[in-house]
Amino acid sequence: MTKAGSGVRGPGSGNDMRPAGATGSARKRVAVVIFPGSNCDRDALAAVELVGGDAVPVWHQSADLGGCGAVILPGGFSYGDYLRAGAMAAHSPVMGAVRRHANAGGAVLGICNGFQMLLEIGLLPGAMLMNRTLRFICRDVHLRVERDDVPLLNHLRRGQVLTLPIAHKEGNWFAPAEVVRVVEAEGAVALRYCDERGEVGSAANPNGAINAVAGLVNRDGNVLGMMPHPERRVGALIGGLDGVELIRSLVEAA
Amino acid sequence: MQVEVRVKLKEQVLDPQGEAIRRVLAGLGYAEIGGVRVGKLMLLEVDGEAPEAVRSRVEAACREVLANPVIEEFEVRLP
Numbered sequence: 001m002t003k004a005g006s007g008v009r010g011p012g013s014g015n016d017m018r019p020a021g022a023t024g025s026a027r028k029r030v031a032v033v034i035f036p037g038s039n040c041d042r043d044a045l046a047a048v049e050l051v052g053g054d055a056v057p058v059w060h061q062s063a064d065l066g067g068c069g070a071v072i073l074p075g076g077f078s079y080g081d082y083l084r085a086g087a088m089a090a091h092s093p094v095m096g097a098v099r100r101h102a103n104a105g106g107a108v109l110g111i112c113n114g115f116q117m118l119l120e121i122g123l124l125p126g127a128m129l130m131n132r133t134l135r136f137i138c139r140d141v142h143l144r145v146e147r148d149d150v151p152l153l154n155h156l157r158r159g160q161v162l163t164l165p166i167a168h169k170e171g172n173w174f175a176p177a178e179v180v181r182v183v184e185a186e187g188a189v190a191l192r193y194c195d196e197r198g199e200v201g202s203a204a205n206p207n208g209a210i211n212a213v214a215g216l217v218n219r220d221g222n223v224l225g226m227m228p229h230p231e232r233r234v235g236a237l238i239g240g241l242d243g244v245e246l247i248r249s250l251v252e253a254a
Numbered sequence: 255m256q257v258e259v260r261v262k263l264k265e266q267v268l269d270p271q272g273e274a275i276r277r278v279l280a281g282l283g284y285a286e287i288g289g290v291r292v293g294k295l296m297l298l299e300v301d302g303e304a305p306e307a308v309r310s311r312v313e314a315a316c317r318e319v320l321a322n323p324v325i326e327e328f329e330v331r332l333p
Contacts, residue, residue: 084322091319120322127324129263134270174267174325208270 027054028254031068033098033114035060035089040075040111040231047231048072051244053251060092069254070107071098073114075167075229085128085170086116095121107152107253108223109246112168115215115225124216124225125183126175132208136169140239141206143214143228144194146187150221151253153190155245161198162191162242164228166206166214171227173209173216180210191215191226222253257300257312258331261321262293296320305332 030053032044041057048055056066060078065071079088089095095117102108102123110118118124131137145160147153156162175183183189191214195204205212207227215226230243263269272290279287298315302308312330321328 083320087319087322119324127322129267129325130270132270134274172270176266176324 027052028070028251029054029056029066029068030251030254031056031058031065031071033058033060033062033071033073033094035076035078035092035113037078037080038074038076038113040113040229043229043231044072044074044111047234047243047247048251050234051248051251053254058094060089060094062094062097064097065094065101070109070250071101072231072250073098073108073110073117074231075112075114078113078117081113081170084116084120085168086113086118086120089113089117090120099123102218102223105220105222107250109152109250110223110225111229111231112166112171112227115227116170118223118225123223124218125179125188126173126210126213126216128170129172129174129208130170131168131172131206134169136167137171137206138165138167139206140165141214141228142194142196142198142204143191144198144200145190146192147190147217147221150190150217150224152217152221152224152249153246154249154252156249159198161194161196162228163196163233163240164230164242165232165239166228168207168227171207171209173213173227175210183213183216184211186219188216188218189213190217190224191228224250255300255302255308255333257298257308257333259296259298259312259316259320260293260329260331261296261316261326262291262328263325264327267325308332 030048034041045055143162145156148158192212230246233240233243276290316328
């Protein structure tokens with residue numbers, strides 16, 4: 001699929017989502033790590049399979065990623081969000097393997113609680129504070145795609161507006177001013193909260209995140225963390241297809 | 255010995271929870287309470303005699319997991 005032709009408004013049926021040419025070639029293996037308290041692991045596994053990947057569940061006590069070429073840290077409430085969201089999971093045995101995989105250039109996608117883990121282990125900068133409203137927010141938001149030049153966002157287009165659900169209480173991204181400057185200078189912001197026209201502003205920022213940061217990508221472009229849930233938008237029956245191209249990009253990067 | 259660890263948000267980090275509590279207090283007539291910051295208090299039972307060695311270990315634990323240095327600072331209090 002060419003970049004110009006790739007829109008998130010893809011085919012209307014989940015059965016049509018396998019990429020052309022996937023048949024016959026070896027399926028890409030993507031690990032989905034399951035922590036005690038993960039609750040989006042099944043969705044992530046299903047989303048990977050929908051775009052033609054081979055989804056491999058990996059228990060958090062595992063010391064390796066089962067030879068997978070990419071890994072998803074799924075959403076949920078690992079360890080009940082004790083201490084800080086993602087803080088306990090960040091010290092699970094599997095995280096050593098995730099770190100090695102990332103440092104070797106392997107693809108890593110952290111969704112929601114998984115993004116919080118990536119911040120806790122320092123693969124991405126900053127930390128999450130409680131939402132400005134102090135509430136758990138569970139609703140659809142608009143997101144502006146800020147990067148399309150890295151493999152993990154390969155099937156998206158810069159400036160494109162996605163609609164994906166968020167479901168979190170700690171998604172108010174914070175970093176010291178000097179870190180924010182570096183993040184912006186390096187183009188590390190992959191996704192920003194925006195309105196339906198793609199305009200960024202306080203009214204369209206659900207949680208108070210600095211500069212409306214909804215997703216970050218590391219310098220090498222192989223680690224992506226995001227608060228919204230692409231794995232929950234991979235079928236018309238569950239509300240839309242805006243998550244498909246993100247998951248597809250990850251699977252292809254495996 | 256029992257070691258007390260206090261973790262709080264850094265001064266420059268906005269604490270929406272503390273601010274909400276301050277507003278409730280103001281509504282209840284505690285107008286003189288001009289600021290509230292919410293932190294965590296952890297009580298650790300630590301094996302060890304030498305206070306400085308215990309402090310050093312607990313501080314290491316704070317840096318490694320008990321506090322997030324991006325947003326929080328900690329204080330270790332020995333008996």
